[in-house]
Amino acid sequence: MRTVATLATGALVASVAQAQVVQWDIVRKHTGPKLTRRAGTFTEVITNEKVRGGYFASCSVGTPAQNLTLQLDTGSSDIWVPSSSASVCEQTSSSSDGCSLGSFDESESSTATVVGENEFSISYVDGSHSKGDYITDTFQIGGAKLTNMTMGLGTSTDIPYGLVGVGYTLNEAIIGTTHSSSSQYDNLPVLMQKQGLIATNAYSLWLNDLDASTGSILFGGIDTEKYKGDLTRINIQKDASANAFTSFIVSMTSVQATSSSGTDTLSSATFPIPVVLDSGTTFSYVPTDLATEMWNEVGAEYYSEVGLALLPCSMENSAGHFSFGFGGTGGPVINITMDELVLPLTTGGAVTFPSGPNKGQEACQFGVQNFSSDSTTFLLGDTFMRSAYVVYDLVNNQIGLAPTDFNATKSNVVAFASEGAQMPSATAAPNQAAVSESASTTTGSLGASGGFLNDKSSDGSSLPPPLDWSRIAVMGASMSLVLDKDGLDSSRGLRTLESEDEGE
Template sequence: MKGYTSSALLLGPALLSQLALAQQAPNGVVHWGIQKRHAPNAPNRLLRRAGPTHQAILQNEQARGGYFATCAMGTPGQKVTLQLDTGSSDVWVPDSTASICNKGACDLGSFDPSKSETYTVVGQGEFDISYVDGSSSKGDYFTDVFNIGGTTVTNLTMGLGAQTDIAYGLVGIGYAINEAIVGNSHSLSSQYPNLPVAMVDDGLINTIAYSLWLNDLDAGEGSILFGGIDTKKYKGDLTRIRIYPSSNGYYFSFIVALTSLQAISPSGNDTLTSQEFPIPVVLDSGTTLSYLPQDIVDQIWQEVGAEYSDRLELAVIPCSKKSSNGYFSFGFAGPDGPRITVRMDELVLDLTSGDPPKYTSGPNKGQDVCEFGIQNSTSAPYLLGDTFLRSAYVVYDLVNNEIGLAETDFNSTESNIVAFASMSATIPSATQAPNQAAVTNRPVATMPSFAASSGFSDTGGSGNDGKDENASAGMPSAFGVAQMSVMGIAMVFAMVGSGVFVLL
């Protein structure tokens, strides 16, 4: 068992320089900036799926959709960049000896336990997380020093991916009960203090809670505040709504009730309906796109002129639609709950990192093809990923099992950080949504008039009237699809969620 020197985390010169800059941040917040970079070409992963306040800066990976934070592990600190994920609960990192790293794929860093003076194995062979497409990561659980955003957790339990086909690790910050070891052992007693819990145990934050500001699609950075909120990062009221447990009463993931959806454009408004209302949706930063029931997604696609591509197995849309003045209004927790506006420039995404494919026929012939940010799913829980979360300021309160929601203030340059007062304190500056009992009401599902449809047409005048006529005729040719890069194809699979959703 290796010893730990508690006096300081031994960082390299570059990390020490960054830390010194971070410690100069105002308001007692530790601020960590990172440079924009593309994630490595990891396998496609279609996954199931806080006193003082500490802040880390997250990179908005537009081409891949993920949000990444640069951290340091071990003594001396080894720099790694990990994807932030509210949909899973383990921090894990590829082992430097993993075959995928030996092939040069671990561009965001890996961990060499032989170079850390404070590394200790605590669960040999017990780290085992797998995903529905067959990708996985396996190895040991270990404890070591973990530094993120200038904040040090002295003895964090993490997973080491010795056998992994995923080229970068994750910072899972969900409920501890959703850790991989709990699902594998089928025992609640096997859970350990994951990162948010460990930060409380170390006295770094007052409660198990954090707030997320992803900023807009074109921004290079977003931020997360553990143990606090920033009142300058949202507009209007911050409203608390309840998180729903699984059928057995346990809280595994951030499921909230989506109770209304409207399409609004210069040509009119439509109330979209579904047999699934109230729709259980998971607010998951590890999901690139958003996934809703088929019946309401069909209405959304018809409103905006998106078309399902059998070849790509997802809905696509002319890239010019990004300039549309239309938007969607998502309502939560009943008729008096919060509403979040999501505009088209957050929902029209590049399919490739290079030249986009083009429509070869139909009303959109010659136009560039983009991916649409709302896709269809066949079963609950449904997912609201980054294409929704960028438009919302979201506070996750894992103690009171509540979510705080407000409209985001894009590109805000001001800051007013307020810490949670105690472990049981509710979300600061937030009021509870009234009449949440009305969430159980199921409105009658009817077909909208699509009055908003023509208003979603792009300003360039493509001639698309928003209907899905001749949908297959407008799809990219085989040549167009062949032009897509590996990164573009990865986005087709969208990195949906992160981690294993456990039901005991």
């Protein structure tokens, strides 16, 4: 899955020791090349764009190497790069700087081979797309070089950068074109294992907090210093329609809200809720009934005109938090604090609520939004995943979860011992087999909400300029893009919201 972002190109650094673990470090800003070394790792910078979301890796493609910055995405499975001949890369204007993150000129690579002419095609809910050829070429991440890497080449695209998808091969775009599982190919993590860079098809993700400058994705192992408490394994669910593993769907079995006023157990008719753990989406999307309860806890208001729940930016200072539970009783629980759930509306100046109880206060977006309750799968994006250390084991079809250790400075990398080996240092959730399909019981009150609201700090003495509602639709669109082919709700149309300020 993908969110729109504009950011500076990251720097490429590398460290090569043993061919068992590959690590990409995440940085929020360009810091220049630096070399770090630890046993069995390759390190490369990725860039976190705070406001619009997304984690980007500096890679290189072809011979001689051409540098590109691509979005890392656990919710899709293809690497694709924009072609230098694509019109979006040739267009520059006051609102577009073309393919500033790099593009690929296949004619300049002596190792590029077209293997699927006009067979690459991927589209998104907002209407953006990328189409073109499948090619094979060399692909470098840090000092590690993969040969004959299959990638999409976007010759007709309106997206000015490409993606690095690391999901199941059955989720590759080519499957949607041919409607045949026999079309799947060895994508990045599979080829890493086959070419001896890692022992098994598995990786762990540490995004760190919203304001952090460092984080990492570690292929082939875990880092025991990047999480707190126990690492717990839960099973990935098969896609019901395909009866196969196509995406990282796990069972979310509880959500609680805790503040100085107490703890509320929230309800939804959809529990246990199937959710995809997806680094390529900024927000988290849950059933409308659950989202509404979460909004009520924090005083967020839903604006149907733009399909977004908004709240005062001062709520990021609230001491309340939400606890997401997985795999039933005894399963992993991840706490999400409010400073991870309050996101700016725009990259420009402050905007305010034009009316209502929050009139005059600066407006922000709440990090949990809604999908309609008839959706088959829901989504936990970066607003959730920054608070979790997540291990993806694509061989045993398991996810490992533990509370993240924000801004950890130590490292202890443990590689998977062999292909199909169990996740290091992890224990299985003890009661996930007993998780029922019945809905949770509504508590009847939201007593904890008072603590969320009372904890906020805003004296209202200095009010920003009036809210420009037209800018919300732009940010809302960029933050709610999901892949149509994943079966997620694609009916979330965005409309321009006219000003409701009483003075207009």
